[in-house]
Amino acid sequence: MLKYNKYIMTLLMVLIMPALVSGCVAKPSEDSNLTEDKTTATTTEATTEATTEAATEATIEATTEATTEASVQKDTDLSKLQNTILDNKESVGIAYIGYVGYEADEEEILNFVKDSQYADKYDFLCGAPLVNVGGAELYAVVIADTKYSVSVYRAEITDNGEYSVNTDNTLYNYNGNGIDYFLLRCNESEIHSNVSLSFKKGNDSFSVFPMLSGMDGQLVDGNYYDFSIYSDYVSSGESEDKNVAIAREILLESQAVQYYISMGMSVQYTGQIDEIEGRP
Known part of the structure; x- marks a missing residue:
């Protein structure tokens, strides 16, 4: 009897062990939609990330190309003008941009340039530094021979009708490095200039007093190339x-x-x- 009971217990243990083992094994999910959703979500995230990266790279590349093209165009326009100035046997070019009035501030003056014909033909002038001597007229100065140094001084007219230049106070100085052009606001009077541009290269030097002629409204003759758009x-x-x-x-x-x-x-x-x- 004891032997029989032992066999029964052994059989029960044998039957229980497979049941315990089978209970420890994870049961496969019967929800196929859940698996598909997880796969789809993972694929969508990867696709979105790849698309975003590609779009970002394309935007950066396009922006870089546009900036480079604009910079090259500005350099080309400037180089062409400088070559034209040199071809005309001059070292500097000056243009009358327009009448800006006495009250305009720097932002208004730069906007005036951007809205002018010069923005299309010489767009580098739109970002040119502004030298404000005081006055109502706006000029552009382009140095073609960069071996020249340029100093800007305030000038006055004497009783004898001659210019008196205040060289003790330099309003702007160019030494052949950096930007080869600038905007000049000057001329408080309509009949004489209030500014002197002093050019020097070695033993060679000359001065320019930019102003409009009362005869024809164009720049008075001087040692420069006039690239004004009349x-x-x-x-x-x-x-x-x-x-x-x-x-x-x-x-x-x-x-x-x-x-x-x-x-x-x-x-x-x-x-x-x-x-x-x-x-x-």
Whole structure:
């Protein structure tokens, strides 16, 4: 009887062990959708990450290419102008950009350049440094022969009609390094310049007093190449106020007019405009 019971217990243990072993094994998931969802999510994340990286790389590459092209274009425009200046046997080029008035600040002046014809033809001027001497006219100065040094001084007109240059105070200095161009705001008077550009290379030196001629509205002749973009006064939109201001200043220089003003008379604008030697 004991022997029989022993066999029964042994059999039970044999039956229990497979059951315990089978209970320890993880049962495969019967939810196939869950497996598919996990696979899809993993694939989607990988695809999204790859797409984002590719898009970022493409954007960076496109931005870099655009920046490089713009820089090359600016360098090309500048080099072409410098070569043109040298081909015309000059060392520097000057252009009259336009009348900006006395109240415009630096931001307004730079926006004026960006909105002008010069932004299309010489776009490097849109980021040029501004030398503010004080005045209502804006010029651009481009150094073609970079062996020259350039100093900007304030100038005044003497009673003898000659320029007096204040060399004790340098407003801007160029020594052949860095940017080869700058914007110049100057001329508080319509009939003479208030700035002197002093150029020097070894024993060679010369000065330029940039201003417009009262005869034809173009730059007065000097030791420079004029790359101004000129157009007819009417189509260029030059304001009537500026023409009136020029005429007033010219009249005030006359001794006869000064005499009558001292007698209590004044100069008045009648609204009538006569063209003299092509100038309103």
